[in-house]
Amino acid sequence: MAVLSRRVLLVSRDEELDSLLAGRRIAAHLAELAQYEGEGGPGDGGPPPDVALVCDDEAATRRLLGLGVPLVRLSSGHRAAIGPVAEGALHRVHRPGWLPGPWPATPGGARTTGLLAPARTARGRRRSGSLLLISFWDVPAGEADAFVSGPLRQLAAEAVRRTQRCEVVCDTRVESVRDTLQALEGVRVRRAADTDIDALHAGTELLLATPTLGAVALAQARGAPLVFLPPLGDGQRDLADRVTQVVPVPVATDPRDPALWAAGQAGAPDPWSALDPAADDLRGAQRVARTLRQLSLAPL
CATH class of the missing domain: 3.40.50 (Rossmann fold)
Structure with missing residues (x-):
């Protein structure tokens, strides 16, 4: 019997550098899931995704929750945790542990990720420019x-x-x-x-x-x-x-x-x-990806 691949929807703001990079770095650890990008809903008219990662977009968060899609809502910038997040989303806040506070209060249930590092940390031997x-x-x-x-x-x-x-x-x-x-x-x-x-x-x-x-x-x-x-x-x-x-x-x-x-x-x-x-923990992207995999298999 064929095993259907789980589908993850990735939503981020192309016009915001932090949002774009955060989404890509987490997606790099989700190779076993079928990935597609969108603006808050399935783009092919098919069934909703099994899980979604939404970086910063509160409107997309609400639309997906309305479809019953389990999701992680990531606040990618260091000041982006201010304000409420739609109830039902798992809220994660990109923040390295060494970055000095004080910080504003985050909505209930929000957790910091540590640093969202790139999947590949090697640099080229012949660097220039x-x-x-x-x-x-x-x-x-x-x-x-x-x-x-x-x-x-x-x-x-x-x-x-x-x-x-x-x-x-x-x-x-x-x-x-x-x-x-x-x-x-x-x-x-x-x-x-x-x-x-x-x-x-x-x-x-x-x-x-x-x-x-x-x-x-x-x-x-x-x-x-x-x-x-x-x-x-x-x-x-x-x-x-x-x-x-x-x-x-x-x-x-x-x-x-x-x-x-x-x-x-x-x-x-x-x-x-x-x-x-x-x-500081550089494995923030892996931890968020692990949460997404768990949600895709056993939604809360």
Whole structure:
């Protein structure tokens, strides 16, 4: 008798870097389940999925619960746990154990995941270039415009001068960023939803990123250098302040500062050595995936 594969629906926000990366990293541990993506319901007119992972989308959470689908609702950003989650969903909050509080109260039943690390933590032996990973999610339009028209071009040009090439990946405003950087040789601009960011990072020397948990997880899991781009919006500033209380992550306020680019050179200090290895668990993605497998077999 044939055994039917269990089906998991994956829902995340393509326009939010943290949401996108969280969903992908958990999905990497669900290879035995038939995966498909959507916006809150089966896309083929067939039966509902056996289980769903919904990253941040409360409307999709409510629609799926209305169909009787067991699900995990993941809050992917460090400030995303504020506010209620539809009753009946298992609520998980992406938060490394070492990240300093205080934190707002989370809804009843919410659990923190630890760090959602990439499935593959190895880096390429022949790394080159820089990766600029930019999130404009929840950033005021004026701040985003000022960054794109001002510091971004200088940062990309300096990255090419220092590391020979520069990959720029952003969740939104892709065309605006591309128009700004199109005259620079050695620069390529990509949309986050169309890019395997974790794999791209494995082949680059230096990660310069807006302060997001997805970027922090990527660098910490690989013991790789990280430079924060100037924080945009209150959420990014808050995360940058919390991280730099514990880990000496430099901030690229002056792209010409040689200390920023020294972080990617051989023999540079490992900023993550400041953390107590026991203070954080990098297996957050595996734990959420395990919960999804259990739900698919024995819904609550």
